[in-house]
Amino acid sequence: MIDYKGYQNKKILVVGLAKSGVAASLLLHKLGAFVTVNDWKPLSENKDAQQLLDQGIKVICGSHPVELLDEGFELIVKNPGIPYSNPLIKGAIAKGMPVITEVELAYHISEAQLIGVTGTNGKTTTTTLIHEMITNDDKKSYVAGNIGTVACEVAQIANKGEAMVIELSSFQLMGIRQFAPSISIITNIYDAHLDYHSSKQEYVEAKAAITKNQSEEDMLIVNADQEELMSAVENTRATVIPFSTKKVLSEGISSDGEHIVMNGESVIALRDIVLPGRHNLENIMAAIGAAKTYGVSNESIRKVLGEFSGVKHRTQFVRELNDIKFYNDSKATNVLATQSALEAFKVPTVLLCGGLDRGNSFDELASSMSNVKSAIVFGETADKMSETAKSAGVENIIKVKDVEEAVAAASEVAISGDVVLLSPACASWDQYPTFEVRGDIFIDAVNKLK
Structure with a gap:
């Protein structure tokens, strides 16, 4: 960990706790900042805030009072989940106070080489693969960010000569000022999180921010099949390494039909x-x-890709029972992710879908439902999902209360040779706190089947 002096004796407000807020508060306190923490949950119900209070950190709980901004803070560190429309955050920006997220702190203290991964879909799989490839090559690597431990926690233990692979959301990237990974990746860009971002353009710009501070010595690996994405990063100073699944590239990464080839190799x-x-x-x-x-080395890359069958909650094989295969794709929180999962299977599929209603349509999902023999729908979007399934010609549509009931219903309609796929195309928050909890409930229910 670099003994960074940039926060010493600065008056800093951390807004929002959870894992990232706690980690940021403790790190800033260690770095000599005068930290005040503000969280909406009352102190009596807030174990995180109580922990920080015990460390001598000032804590204000129960609401986000705009009056806090009158105390002369030099910096705001915002939990990524708090939108910029929050009155306290809006007020800080109006006063010209810099608002960052904790990944900025990680950048300032990290001795390790940073590899940043963002995109609409595929972040977790890509992050995990990179980590596994580096580790298999007898090099030290850590994963951080959305995939696991908070980045500014990992940065405190990752040493020089090691790698830190960070999965980054648009929420985190909107709050960077100097953050610059030596290698950055943008897997793809599609419509997502438009309930958080004011527009698609803002969302794209947030993703492209991963490269805004990179230099000529840094690398940007980017999806060359997406014109919108290539346009968004056209002013990068980084060396661009394109990849394509649709065309053969003489420079970059693509397929010749039999192999994956990089720069002709x-x-x-x-x-x-x-x-x-x-x-x-x-x-x-x-x-x-x-x-x-x-x-x-290519040898280590081949070894990982010859064994890696997926990450938990991302088209994860759970079990085969009576020649029926069950897959957990709970991380599919948007239409495109569910389309990708459906298109990976060429056999009759029982689709379990539904969840939080963000007001969007599911019409685009219909084109990928040709193999769906039954749709089992649940959550706030159950009726919308039913209509989409009907428009796709799915004759057997079953509405249930939740994932557990969906598994029971699937076990009744699936027959030998079928796939049962939980791929909700929606966030989980109408019924479950996270997609991980939703996926774990699915796994547990499947494993109880007899």
Whole structure:
């Protein structure tokens, strides 16, 4: 950890706790800042705030009072989940106070080489693959960000000569000022989180921010099949390494139909890759680009791709029962992710879908439902999902209360040779606190089937 002096004796307000807020508060306190923490949950119900109070950190709980801004803070560190429309955050910006997220802190103290991964879909798979490839090459690597431990916590233990692979959301990237990974990856860009961002343009700009501070010595690995994305990063100073699943590239990463090739060099035969689905080819190419740029051998890359079958909650194989295969794709929180999952299977599929209603349509999902024999719908979007399934010609549509009931219903309609796929196309927050909880409930219910 670098003994960074930039926050010493500065008056800093941390808004919002949870894992990132606690980690940021403790780090800033260690770095000599005068920290005040503000969280909406009352102190009596707030174990995180009580922990910080015990450390001598000032805590204000129960609401986000705008009057706090009159105390002359020099910096705001915002929990990524708090929108910029929050009156306290809006007020800070209006007063010209810088508002950052904790990944900025991680950047300032990190001795390790930072590899940043963002995009609408595929972040977790790509991040995991890069980490596994580096580790398999007998090099030390840590994963951080959305995939696990808070980045500014990991940065305190990752040393020089090691890698820190960070999964980054648009929420986090909107709050960076100097953050600059030496290798950055943008897997793809599609409509998502428009309930948080004011527009699609703001969302795209937030993703593209991963490269805004990179220099000529840094690398940007980016999806060349998306014109909108390529346009968004056209002013980058980083060296661009494009990848494509649709065309052969003389420079960059693509496929010649039999192998994945980088800059003319065959890295791995397609037949040797275990991870299913065309959408995962994007993730694999991005990971190969990052790993080879970092100095990982082809042998280590091939070993990982020959064994890696997916991450938890992302088209995760759970069990085979009576010749029926069950897959957990709870991380599919948007239409595109569910389309990708459906297109990975060529057999009759029982689709379990539904969740938080963000007001969007699911019409685009219909084109990918040709193999869906039954749709089992739940959550706030159950009726919308039913209409989409009907428009796709799905004859058997069952409405249930939740994921557990959906598994029971699926076990009744699935027959030998079918796939049962939980791929909700929605966030989980109408019924479950996270997509992980939703996926774990699915796994538990499937494993109880007899």
